[in-house]
Each structure stands twice: as C-alpha cells, then as structure tokens.
Amino acid sequence: MDPKVFTNIARAIADASLNGHSEGEILSNFCSNLNEAGIPVKRALLGADTLHPVLAGRIFSWHADKQEVELFEFGRSVTEEGQRKWHSSPFYHLETSGDDSFRFRIAGHNGGDYPFPVLPELAEQGYTDYLVTMTRFGERAVIGQLNSIYASWTTMHGEGYSDQQLDTLNALIPFAAAAVRSASVRRIAETVAETYLGRNAAQRVLSGTIGRGQAERITAALWFSDLRGFTRLVDTVSPELIMPLLNDYAGAAVSAIHAHGGEVLKFVGDGVLAIFRDDGNLQNACMQSIKALKSCLRELREVRNRRANAGLPVTDMSVALHVGEVLYGNFGGEDRLDFTVVGPAVNELSRISGLARSVDQRAIYSAAFKQAAGGLNEYAISLGRYALRGVENPSELFTLDPSVLR
Structure with a gap:
C-alpha cells in the first residue's frame, strides 16, 4: 500500500x-x-x-x-x-x-x-x-x-x-x-x-462542574424514603440476607423515581434521597413525585409477595415529600466530594421522614408540598400540626387517602 x-x-x-x-x-x-x-x-x-x-x-x-x-x-x-x-x-x-x-x-x-x-x-x-x-x-x-x-x-x-x-x-x-x-x-x-452520582449530576461533573462548592440554587420536589423497622431487621436477620433485601426495595424506589423524571441523588443506609426538578412547572414536578410514589408502592407489593413466597424477610417503606429551594452541587472535603442537595428544605424533609414512623404512615408530605402540587384536596388527609426540630413554627403534615395508594 x-x-x-x-x-x-x-x-x-x-x-x-x-x-x-x-x-x-x-x-x-x-x-x-x-x-x-x-x-x-x-x-x-x-x-x-x-x-x-x-x-x-x-x-x-x-x-x-x-x-x-x-x-x-x-x-x-x-x-x-x-x-x-x-x-x-x-x-x-x-x-x-x-x-x-x-x-x-x-x-x-x-x-x-x-x-x-x-x-x-x-x-x-x-x-x-x-x-x-x-x-x-x-x-x-x-x-x-x-x-x-x-x-x-x-x-x-x-x-x-x-x-x-x-x-x-x-x-x-x-x-x-x-x-x-x-x-x-x-x-x-x-x-x-x-x-x-445520578444522571444529571454525572453530566454536570463530566462537563466540568467538579470544583468544591460549585452549586446552583434550584427549586424541586424532594423525596426521601426509608425502610420501616430496618434496625430490628438488621438485629434479627442473617447479614447475608440484608444486602439482597436492600437491593430489592431500593430497586423499586429507583425505577419508580427514574420512570417519572426524578433523579436519585444518594443512598443513606436504607434511605433514598431524590429530587424532581422544577423546570418551569413546580406543580408538575410535585405530581410526578406523587406518580412515582404510587408506582413505587405498587412495585413493593410485588416485591413483598415474591420475597414472602421465597421465605425471605420482608418489610415496608415510608416516603416523605417536601418542596423548596436547595443548593445543588459539590460539597465535602478537598479531595472527596458529594454531588447532592443541601439547605433548610432538605433538613425539614429529614424531620418529616422521621415522623412517618410515629404517625404510622407509608406516605407523608408537607403543607408546602400540598400547596405546590395544587392542593391535592380530594386525596389529602391532614395528620395535624407537628413541631419539627430546627423549624420555628409547627408544620401541618398530610398523607394520601389509602384508596389512592392501593
């Protein structure tokens, strides 16, 4: 040649x-x-x-x-x-x-x-x-x-x-x-x-948003879900069975969140933190998180049935929803960063999630979320007003009508 x-x-x-x-x-x-x-x-x-x-x-x-x-x-x-x-x-x-x-x-x-x-x-x-x-x-x-x-x-x-x-x-x-x-x-x-990191965070990091403290203010519907009775399970179930259980339940949450336009940011023990970004229509972001919630709970029923029939341990999941402005970006040490959301709204979400167990509800959301979602009047059931640690005024919390979650 x-x-x-x-x-x-x-x-x-x-x-x-x-x-x-x-x-x-x-x-x-x-x-x-x-x-x-x-x-x-x-x-x-x-x-x-x-x-x-x-x-x-x-x-x-x-x-x-x-x-x-x-x-x-x-x-x-x-x-x-x-x-x-x-x-x-x-x-x-x-x-x-x-x-x-x-x-x-x-x-x-x-x-x-x-x-x-x-x-x-x-x-x-x-x-x-x-x-x-x-x-x-x-x-x-x-x-x-x-x-x-x-x-x-x-x-x-x-x-x-x-x-x-x-x-x-x-x-x-x-x-x-x-x-x-x-x-x-x-x-x-x-x-x-x-x-x-999640889909959107990955694109941002690979496009150059990697500096410590680089973040932007966004408004989003916030999701945090965790397993009910997980501590008791860890104490009573063989360790070899815990990881498959976490994968089954997290898998249901992740697939539902992604299917409805949400982004999973991180796993915290048995918990899942996710956001549904406000791309000009916050009400739509909230309604997409509600759809993800319903889809997740439907999938969890199948997960529980499958695991129970196989003689494997089962549990349930609680989902907390909130809305607010957060900082979205890189936080952490000089050479070990996390791409996530921080701010008062995230702290409030954590407090709301903690109350889900005490009020025995699988779904719980804030008054701010209810308002941003357009009221949800035909589905909303008030759980009363609660003092949230670190929040000045008591907050009214809601759950969805059980018929909606079936």
Missing part, C-alpha cells in the same frame, strides 16, 4: 477518536477507508468488555451492504448455551492461547473439518477469507474487564486477502483498537458517574 494512503487511514482513525466518535462510528469509517484503499472487507465484528453494573460487554457489527452498524449488548449472566458457543469460538481460542490473530482461508479449504463452527456458516454465505484479531492492552491500560479489543474481518473477494492486504490490515488494526478503547473508556466514565 502507498505509505501516504496508510498514513491517511491512520490519521482518519485518530481524528475520529479525537472528535469523540463512538465505537460503531470508528468501525464504520475504518472499514469504508479500508475498502477505498483496496482491502475488500465485507463484514467486520468488533467487541469489547466493559465496566457496567448490568452489561458485560458490547459487540459492533458492520456490513458493507447495510447502512447502520448493529450493536449487540450481552449481560453478566451467561446461559449454558452461550458459554458453549463462546468456548467454541475463535475469540476464546485467542484469549486462552495468547495468540494475537487467527486467519482461515475459506476459499482454499479442502473439505475437511473446520476448526470452529462459525467457519462453515461463513463458507455457506459465500465468504472466502476470515481474520480474527485480539489487541491486548498493557496492565496499566486495563479498566475492569476491558483488557483487549477483539475483532473479525471477513471478505468475499476472489481467493481472499492477499499477503500484502493482510499485512496492511494487521498494521492498521492497533490504531483502530486504540481509538475504540478511547471511546469505550469515555462510555465507562459516563456509566460509572451515572451509576454513583
């Missing part, structure tokens, strides 16, 4: 990486450039493991006859059939053998057994040559399970790839792998930030 063409392809890969292109975009551009340079790739698969609470990795599939790159995601749990297919694949062969590549010229096969089950399938589809590569990372470049980029490069051209085409392809693949690693690391950074 003309050295200038090689350099142009390598530069295009670097440009794609520096411009933040996704893994699929990098693969698509690379394959198009290879074909323009006379390397007749017809189909390419590219895979990478990842660092994600649910997913184990992603595979990107490019085909010359298709407009879009297809994305396949696979989870952490693997079926027996999936494990069998992996162990019989050329990728597993490279992983376990330590080899960097495997090439099989399908067009020249003499009719004997194929070394991998995928090869007769490719032969039937008319492919003539097959190259599998694994680009491994150095120890300091590994993040979680992301320790290599594995790929396959298949052609339908005549007798397959020429030796010169293979040499060029093998020389260029590390450039593409480095660019894909960059895109994967960016995706991992976004995933980790969203997983531990």
Whole structure:
C-alpha cells in the first residue's frame, strides 16, 4: 500500500477518536477507508468488555451492504448455551492461547473439518477469507474487564486477502483498537458517574462542574424514603440476607423515581434521597413525585409477595415529600466530594421522614408540598400540626387517602 494512503487511514482513525466518535462510528469509517484503499472487507465484528453494573460487554457489527452498524449488548449472566458457543469460538481460542490473530482461508479449504463452527456458516454465505484479531492492552491500560479489543474481518473477494492486504490490515488494526478503547473508556466514565452520582449530576461533573462548592440554587420536589423497622431487621436477620433485601426495595424506589423524571441523588443506609426538578412547572414536578410514589408502592407489593413466597424477610417503606429551594452541587472535603442537595428544605424533609414512623404512615408530605402540587384536596388527609426540630413554627403534615395508594 502507498505509505501516504496508510498514513491517511491512520490519521482518519485518530481524528475520529479525537472528535469523540463512538465505537460503531470508528468501525464504520475504518472499514469504508479500508475498502477505498483496496482491502475488500465485507463484514467486520468488533467487541469489547466493559465496566457496567448490568452489561458485560458490547459487540459492533458492520456490513458493507447495510447502512447502520448493529450493536449487540450481552449481560453478566451467561446461559449454558452461550458459554458453549463462546468456548467454541475463535475469540476464546485467542484469549486462552495468547495468540494475537487467527486467519482461515475459506476459499482454499479442502473439505475437511473446520476448526470452529462459525467457519462453515461463513463458507455457506459465500465468504472466502476470515481474520480474527485480539489487541491486548498493557496492565496499566486495563479498566475492569476491558483488557483487549477483539475483532473479525471477513471478505468475499476472489481467493481472499492477499499477503500484502493482510499485512496492511494487521498494521492498521492497533490504531483502530486504540481509538475504540478511547471511546469505550469515555462510555465507562459516563456509566460509572451515572451509576454513583445520578444522571444529571454525572453530566454536570463530566462537563466540568467538579470544583468544591460549585452549586446552583434550584427549586424541586424532594423525596426521601426509608425502610420501616430496618434496625430490628438488621438485629434479627442473617447479614447475608440484608444486602439482597436492600437491593430489592431500593430497586423499586429507583425505577419508580427514574420512570417519572426524578433523579436519585444518594443512598443513606436504607434511605433514598431524590429530587424532581422544577423546570418551569413546580406543580408538575410535585405530581410526578406523587406518580412515582404510587408506582413505587405498587412495585413493593410485588416485591413483598415474591420475597414472602421465597421465605425471605420482608418489610415496608415510608416516603416523605417536601418542596423548596436547595443548593445543588459539590460539597465535602478537598479531595472527596458529594454531588447532592443541601439547605433548610432538605433538613425539614429529614424531620418529616422521621415522623412517618410515629404517625404510622407509608406516605407523608408537607403543607408546602400540598400547596405546590395544587392542593391535592380530594386525596389529602391532614395528620395535624407537628413541631419539627430546627423549624420555628409547627408544620401541618398530610398523607394520601389509602384508596389512592392501593
């Protein structure tokens, strides 16, 4: 290949990486450039493991006859059939053998057994040559399970790839792998930030809001939920059963909050702190939190039934709702920060939540929340006025009509 063409392809890969292109975009551009340079790739698969609470990795599939790159995601749990297919694949062969590549010229096969089950399938589809590569990372470049980029490069051209085409392809693949690693690391950074900070907070931190004390004033509906009788459970239940219980109940709260536009900010022991931002319509934010509350309690009924039928410990959840202006941003020490909300309204929410147990209510909210939500007159039941620690005047608290919570 003309050295200038090689350099142009390598530069295009670097440009794609520096411009933040996704893994699929990098693969698509690379394959198009290879074909323009006379390397007749017809189909390419590219895979990478990842660092994600649910997913184990992603595979990107490019085909010359298709407009879009297809994305396949696979989870952490693997079926027996999936494990069998992996162990019989050329990728597993490279992983376990330590080899960097495997090439099989399908067009020249003499009719004997194929070394991998995928090869007769490719032969039937008319492919003539097959190259599998694994680009491994150095120890300091590994993040979680992301320790290599594995790929396959298949052609339908005549007798397959020429030796010169293979040499060029093998020389260029590390450039593409480095660019894909960059895109994967960016995706991992976004995933980790969203997983531990919440969606909006993650976007703010990754966009540069990372300085200690950087915060903005926002108005929001505030949510705090915690488990009823959790202290007693911890004292009486085997520790191995506590974490699954927390996950089941927190999962119900988180899915309900996210489904209705809320943002989970943090977990405090068995508690969940969340906000529903006022984006110009505070009443709507309050009503979305009410919808999330109803959805959460419905899901909890299913959680309790499922756990009870399995002989596992069960409990219930209380949800407190309030509204007010808060500071939303970074707080903490110089080198250990938390992205959360602070202010008198958050303190009042904590006090209201503490009263939920003494008044034996699953849902409790403030007069300020009731007013911001438009009254809730047909649903609101007054619980009376209570003195909240740190609040000058007694506050009237409410719950929802039990029929609404069914």
